[in-house]
Amino acid sequence: MTDPPSPAALILADSRFPGGGHVHSGGLEQAVSQGLVSGLDDLAGFLAGRLRTAGRLAAVFAAAAAHAAARRVRPAHWVALDAELDARTPTPAQRAASRAQGRGTARAALVAWPSPVLADLLAVTPRPHHAVLVGAVHGSTGGNAGQAALTTAYLAVSGPASAAVRLLGLDPFAVNAVLARLGPALTELAAEAARTAADRPADLPAPSSPALDLLAEAHDRHHQQEVRLFAS
């Protein structure tokens, strides 16, 4: 990735972007309530694991979507990407969280970056997966697959990191440093995701994270019985 990031990439990665991301913790809230994460070291481990599983999956599909958007693929391709990401997201709670953020990002993107590509995608998947939508915005605004992958991989860890500050009262400078230490892993993962961007949707990698699946389902169940502060 020798190109400078596109302004759209910066806007999409900004925590102030109004796409509904701030109400999601990516399983962190549940991990905290189960006592799995209570301090900085736990958080660093949680984020490193999340990056290499859920983060990698999101990066792979964002890169593929950016590649597809830049080529103005047929609508059937968006349907295939949507179905393949569904198949790689085993729990309903995670699919719901991904689609909620995809829809929220789409609402903002339609105002900021309207395009025929976005119209195509939303016509066949009005409530798209987050990674696919973010990738499509990159691809339709001149960004490349690697940038799309980097943005989504970063979002996969920055959201839970921010939730940890809010839930555990951790030192925000220390949490920010934890994120910064993931820099090399982020770069490597984005480059790797870019290499599979042109693959057929069915052939894309399928990293899994059973622990996050369990946390997502437990969170969804508990929020119906007691107070939960985040939507995921």
Next chain:
Amino acid sequence: MPADRHAHDHGPGADHVHPVNFDPTAAEPDRHRAEPSAGRAFRLGIGGPVGSGKTALTAALCRALGAELRLAVVTNDIYTTEDADFLRRAGVLAPDRIEAVRTGCCPHTAIRDDITANLDAVDQLEQRFPGLELVIIESGGDNLTAVFSRGLVDAQIFVVDVAGGDKVPRKGGPGVTTADLLVINKVDLAELVGADMAVMVADAHRMRGALPVITQSLTRTPDAPEVADWVRGRVARVAA
């Protein structure tokens, strides 16, 4: 978001829940229309500090207006379950007309800076009940600077209460100074907490210029008649 329905819809005799629901039919379909329709419900925001009586006012408005307007409610908050349960127990609205939004510990963000979760909740209610005329969006309790985005609501009420101190209107902030209606709640407590109502009301008018102020006690007038009239007027103005 829809819950893991599967785990709750087991047939008789099922006393277990799966740790993970891998039921492929539980995949969420695209429930949302691609394009919003032209007509939509009037959206009223109710904001204000913790404990000022936002939920009680919401319940009062449901009682007062429920028979004449097709309405629904979105509650927000870290205590979202609490507030939604309060409304359900009050029996003023069918439970499926109440949507609860979780705000990730940031109630003001969810009504002002990133209104996505609330817009989603409004969308869901409008799809569930076509022809809704009024959606009340009750904010989580927050500080005096928390106001609703104009992208989320058509009009907003800011609720403060006498027990919170008679200096509150004087302190100002966007809630007190810019809300379409300021409600000073719990006036029946003024004497008990040593609040000077004359000062409080005068301060409120001084801070707000021509914008309206209503004082009320839901103990004395449980159906909030003055506020309900104001809401009727706002809804009618749009419908006309």
